Amino acid sequence: MKVLILCTGNSCRSQMAHGFLQALAPGYEVFSAGTHPAKEVHPFAVQVMAELQIDISKHQPRSVNQYLLEPWDLVWTVCGDAEENCPLFTGQVGKQIHLGFADPARFSGTPEEVLQGFRQVRDEIGSVCNRLINKKEAGCHLD
Numbered sequence: 001m002k003v004l005i006l007c008t009g010n011s012c013r014s015q016m017a018h019g020f021l022q023a024l025a026p027g028y029e030v031f032s033a034g035t036h037p038a039k040e041v042h043p044f045a046v047q048v049m050a051e052l053q054i055d056i057s058k059h060q061p062r063s064v065n066q067y068l069l070e071p072w073d074l075v076w077t078v079c080g081d082a083e084e085n086c087p088l089f090t091g092q093v094g095k096q097i098h099l100g101f102a103d104p105a106r107f108s109g110t111p112e113e114v115l116q117g118f119r120q121v122r123d124e125i126g127s128v129c130n131r132l133i134n135k136k137e138a139g140c141h142l143d
Contacts, residue, residue, distance in 0.1 A: 001073045001136065002029040010034030010061035012045045013078040013101050016122050019049050019056040020129040035081065037061035042105055044118040051119075052126075067091075076132075078125070079103060099128055 003021060007014040010033050018032035038061045049056045071092040079100050101124055107117035 001025075001027070002071070003031070003074045003076065004064075004067055004070075004072050005030070005032040006035065006064055006075065006077045007032075007079040008035055008081045008103075009038035009105070010063075011038035011040065011042045012103065012105050012118075013121065013125060015041050015045050015056050015059050015061075016049055016125045017076070017078055017129060018059065019054045020126050021133070023054045024129060025133050031062075031067060032059075033062045033064040033067055035064055037063050042118075044104065044115055045122075048115070048118045048122045052122075101125055 005014040005017045005021070014032040014034065018030050021028055021030045041056060041059050041061060046057050068089050069091050070089075072089070073094045075089065075093050075096045077096075077098045077100070080098075101121050102117075104114070104118040104121045107114045109117075
C-alpha cells in the first residue's frame with residue numbers, strides 16, 4: 001500500500017504519522033509532505049518519536065508538489081489547512097481521508113509542557129495509525 005500523509009509544514013504531525021506507519025507496517029510505502037514545507041523536522045517531534053524507538057531524525061520536510069503525478073492508495077491529511085489546501089492530484093488516488101490532530105508546534109508553556117503536548121499528539125497519531133493498519137489488514141474500508 002502506497003500512502004502519502006499531508007500537513008502544512010511536514011515538520012510534526014505528518015512526520016510522526018510517517019514514522020509510525022513505516023515502523024508498524026513495513027510493507028507499506030510511506031511518504032509525507034507539506035503544503036508549505038518547513039525547513040526542518042521539529043526537534044520535539046524527533047525526540048518524542050525516539051522515546052518509542054522510532055527514528056525520524058533523518059526525515060526532511062518535502063513539498064506535496066513533488067508527489068502530485070504519482071498514484072496513491074491513500075492520501076491522508078492530518079491538519080485542516082492541508083485538507084482545505086490539498087492540491088489536485090493528477091495521479092490516481094484510491095482513497096483520500098482527513099483525520100486531523102492539534103498542531104503541537106503551536107503549543108505554549110514551558111519546554112516540558114510543550115514536550116508533553118507533543119507526546120499527547122504523538123500518542124493520538126499512533127493510535128490512529130494502529131487502527132488504520134488493523135482496518136486494512138481486516139479488509140475494511142479506510143474511512
